[in-house]
Amino acid sequence: MLIRAGYKITYDCTQPTPMLLALSVRPERLPDVEGEHRIRFDRPAEARDYLDGFGNTITRLVAPEGRLVISNDFLVRDPGTPDPAAPDAEQHRVEDLPDDVLVYLMGSRYCDTDRLSDTAWSLFGNTPPGWGRVQAICGYVHERITFGYEHARSTRTAWDGYMERKGVCRDFAHLAVAFCRCMNIPARYATGYLGDIGVPPADSPMDFSAWFEAYLGGRWHTFDARHNFPRIGRIVMARGRDATDVAISTTFGPCTLAGFEVVTEEVGAEAAQAARRGEAAGLVPDRSSGQGPAQRDMAVG
Incomplete structure (x- = not known):
């Protein structure tokens, strides 16, 4: 099956604010992602990724003063099977x-x-x-x-x-x-x-x-x-x-969360083609920064 996943998160910053973002899939799941998997910004923002001590990809940036929209929208291949069970799995000493x-x-x-x-x-x-x-x-x-x-x-x-x-x-x-x-x-x-x-x-x-x-x-x-x-x-x-360890964002300065949308849904062939063309539900802003691929994770519930 194909799953469409993504987010649109909006912050208002009263001054340039350093941020750490945990917003990408785990590196080992990247082979299942179709096409580009990139964190996008609606304003110019230089960002780079690094792996933390738990193997998660963290995106590091300085958010500009004012409103910043952070987004991603992508397709993931999934076997469509439930979480596996192992009733005989033993506890270790x-x-x-x-x-x-x-x-x-x-x-x-x-x-x-x-x-x-x-x-x-x-x-x-x-x-x-x-x-x-x-x-x-x-x-x-x-x-x-x-x-x-x-x-x-x-x-x-x-x-x-x-x-x-x-x-x-x-x-x-x-x-x-x-x-x-x-x-x-x-x-x-x-x-x-x-x-x-x-x-x-x-x-x-x-x-x-x-x-x-x-x-x-x-x-x-x-x-x-x-x-x-x-x-x-x-x-x-x-x-x-x-x-x-897995906060979706860590900010180092005055910053307000102004908007938060997440999408996770199974899609059929027609919807998948639309998503590949960038026509999916408008989660991704029209303008984006030129940063490189972001591979990373983190979230709360």
Whole structure:
């Protein structure tokens, strides 16, 4: 299948403002992108990319004073299959974990494992280690937290989400990640596109999404505590310890978000041809900067 993905994000800056953007797909997913994958600006803005410590592509720029529209609109080939399951995936002993995985056992800014450890062991200590334990965590978090965009709060930690019992997709991911780490299961935060493919369409505006990955049986597996069932068409933008590492933008100066649109949808042949011709829904501004390809990720939910 073909998935159309993109965004149009508008900022108002009262002065030239340095920014870091995590707005491209993960480098390993780039071979699935049809045509050019480039962050566009409606005003001249010099930008360059670099890879961060988690393998995400970050776009670095200085936004000019005034209004700046940042956008992208592209097609991605996808097999159209649900998230794979591996019920036999085993949990590793800590001493057997690869060195580069150990960081995902530690507490982090939004995953305050020190406050949740006793709770985690009381809830999941008797569950079967491995896939069954992670699935039990997903089920519990799915029931514990009530989803609603009106519940969004950028300072909410996993402990806060557990206590307040409300949040958005990032809060589901943070609590599940924290519980996994408390149970000695490496877990990392992921963000990207997830459209209403194979499910009834939501009546709320499209947004970036957040889920998580757990390390079992020698590899990373996708889990989603908010939806709690396999989904079709995930396009990963970024991975990290928590939302701190994958913010869609980090600004270093006075700046106001003035507009935010995201699109993720399966398209047929006719719509795909229109998208290839640049005729898709006007998400991309008419003028763009001349920056080079942006390969990168990041998002919240």
